[in-house]
Structures are given as C-alpha cells and as structure tokens.
Amino acid sequence: SAYDAPTTSTGYFALPSGTTAQRPVSPTVGMLRYNTTKTGIETYNGSGWNEIQSVPFSKTISYLVIAGGGGGQTGTGGGGGAGGYRNSFASETSGGNSTTESPILVAEGTATVLTVTVGAGGAGNAIGTDSSVTGTGISIVSIRGGGGETYAGGSGVGRANNNTGGAGTAGQGFKGGNQSGWAGVYGCGGGGGAGQEGLPGVGSAPGNGGNGLSSSITGSAVTRAGGGGGGTYGSALYGLGGAGGGGNGAGATSNNPGTTNTGSGGGGSSDNGASMGAGGSGVVILSVPTIYYTGTTTGS
Numbered sequence: 001s002a003y004d005a006p007t008t009s010t011g012y013f014a015l016p017s018g019t020t021a022q023r024p025v026s027p028t029v030g031m032l033r034y035n036t037t038k039t040g041i042e043t044y045n046g047s048g049w050n051e052i053q054s055v056p057f058s059k060t061i062s063y064l065v066i067a068g069g070g071g072g073q074t075g076t077g078g079g080g081g082a083g084g085y086r087n088s089f090a091s092e093t094s095g096g097n098s099t100t101e102s103p104i105l106v107a108e109g110t111a112t113v114l115t116v117t118v119g120a121g122g123a124g125n126a127i128g129t130d131s132s133v134t135g136t137g138i139s140i141v142s143i144r145g146g147g148g149e150t151y152a153g154g155s156g157v158g159r160a161n162n163n164t165g166g167a168g169t170a171g172q173g174f175k176g177g178n179q180s181g182w183a184g185v186y187g188c189g190g191g192g193g194a195g196q197e198g199l200p201g202v203g204s205a206p207g208n209g210g211n212g213l214s215s216s217i218t219g220s221a222v223t224r225a226g227g228g229g230g231g232t233y234g235s236a237l238y239g240l241g242g243a244g245g246g247g248n249g250a251g252a253t254s255n256n257p258g259t260t261n262t263g264s265g266g267g268g269s270s271d272n273g274a275s276m277g278a279g280g281s282g283v284v285i286l287s288v289p290t291i292y293y294t295g296t297t298t299g300s
Contacts (some may be wrong), residue, residue: 212244
C-alpha cells in the first residue's frame with residue numbers, strides 16, 4: 001500500500017522488498033522497492049523497472065610527499081637538488097610550480113592499508129632516495145634529488161666547469177643552476193628547488209639554491225625542499241641554500257647539509273678542502289579526518 005505519512009525519524013525508512021517475481025502486477029510510475037533477487041533498489045519509470053545505482057561515499061586523504069635531497073658535488077661543485085615534491089593538500093602548489101595533485105580517494109567502509117617510505121638524504125656527492133605512498137590502486141612516488149655525478153632528479157644538481165645544471169622532474173622540481181665563465185676564480189651553480197631553478201654560477205659568483213615551496217598541511221605554513229648553494233674555486237664566496245632548508249655552499253669555510261625532513265639539497269664543496277654537504281631526508285605527511293582513521297600503524 002502507498003505510504004504518505006510524515007516522519008521525524010533519524011534512523012531509516014524501510015522500503016518494501018521482494019524478489020523479481022514479486023514485483024507489483026500493475027506498477028505505476030514512481031514505485032520504489034528493494035529487489036532481493038538483484039540485491040538493489042529499483043524504481044518503475046512507466047516502461048520498466050530500473051536499478052538505482054549505489055555508489056559508496058568516498059573519503060579523501062591529502063598528502064605531501066617529498067623525496068630525500070641530493071648531496072652537493074665534490075671537488076669544487078654545485079649544490080645538491082631538492083627531492084621531488086608532490087602535494088595534494090587544499091589548492092597548494094606542487095613541485096615545479098605545478099597545480100595541486102588529486103587526493104587519494106577511499107570508499108567508505110573499505111579498509112585501506114597504505115605503505116609509506118620516507119627517502120633518505122644523499123651523502124655528500126650522492127643522490128637522495130625516493131619517497132612514496134603505495135596501496136591497492138595507489139602509487140605516489142617522489143623522485144630523489146640529484147646529487148654528485150647523477151645530475152637529474154626531482155630537482156637537479158647545480159654544475160661546475162661550464163656545464164648545464166641537472167634537469168628536474170616535471171611536476172616535482174626544477175633544474176639545477178648552470179655554470180659559466182670557468183677561468184681562474186669561479187663559482188658553481190646552485191641546486192634546483194621545488195619552487196625555483198637553482199641560480200647559475202657566473203664568473204667568480206656562485207649560485208644560490210632554488211627556493212622550496214610552502215605547505216600548511218600540518219596546520220601552519222612550512223617551507224621545504226630548497227636547493228643547495230654552489231661552492232667556489234679560488235674564492236671565499238659561497239652560494240646560499242634555497243629557502244626551505246637548502247644547505248649553504250662552501251667558500252672559505254665548510255658548507256652545510258640540507259635540513260632533515262625537508263628533502264633539501266646539500267651545499268657544494270670548494271677547492272679549499274671544505275667537503276660537500278649531505279642532502280636532507282624527505283618527509284611524508286598524510287592528512288586524514290580523525291573519524292576515518294583507525295590509528296593502527298606498524299613499522300617506524
């Protein structure tokens with residue numbers, strides 16, 4: 001029989017249910033029932049019964065995934081490149097000044113296990129390590145920062161000796177700074193950052209590392225993934241690390257490593273024996289509404 005009574009219940013409304021054979025003999029437009037044979041809700045539109053598709057509610061997981069930064073070059077060298085920077089939080093910029101990535105979608109009621117790997121920073125004259133978030137149908141990988149003689153990376157390493165800076169990865173970071181004017185006294189290029197190319201070394205002036213990017217995924221704005229500053233030959237000058245944790249290059253004194261858990265590049269070395277700086281370790285940050293998170297973790 002037809003139901004036409006108002007209700008203030010906040011629980012549920014029980015639909016009539018039955019098999020396909022138990023459908024009304026003379027249906028009218030708008031009838032609604034649960035079909036136990038087809039296990040779905042159906043409605044009559046005047047010419048036949050049509051299933052109402054049921055799509056699970058989906059929940060979003062925002063992420064910031066930064067790979068380990070590269071170490072600066074040895075023997076008068078360029079600054080290390082920042083690790084790849086991938087961001088899906090709010091409408092913030094992702095690496096290489098690209099648009100925000102799409103968040104992870106998880107169907108409500110579905111248990112989803114995510115495996116997180118945080119990339120280590122590269123030692124002096126070495127590349128960093130990739131960071132990632134993986135799971136069923138999920139693969140988010142940020143590419144390690146360029147360092148040493150492996151020039152390309154999430155962001156590229158700066159260069160010396162009239163060379164072009166290492167390439168960055170599209171959507172993750174920028175190239176390292178070039179070096180020109182290799183004669184007598186010269187400065188090396190800075191490493192690429194998530195938000196800016198490494199500055200070139202021109203003549204005696206070393207290049208600064210490229211700046212990183214800011215994210216408020218933790219609730220406050222933090223800049224990460226800066227490139228390392230370039231070192232020098234025959235000069236006390238040094239390139240500054242890019243904003244976001246990039247290490248300074250070496251001039252008259254020892255240089256600095258990239259800051260831990262920012263994925264920043266280490267500073268390049270100089271000819272006075274000052275060693276190159278190591279890259280900063282990466283970081284993975286996930287933003288999940290508390291009511292949808294079990295709080296269960298294993299590993300470190």
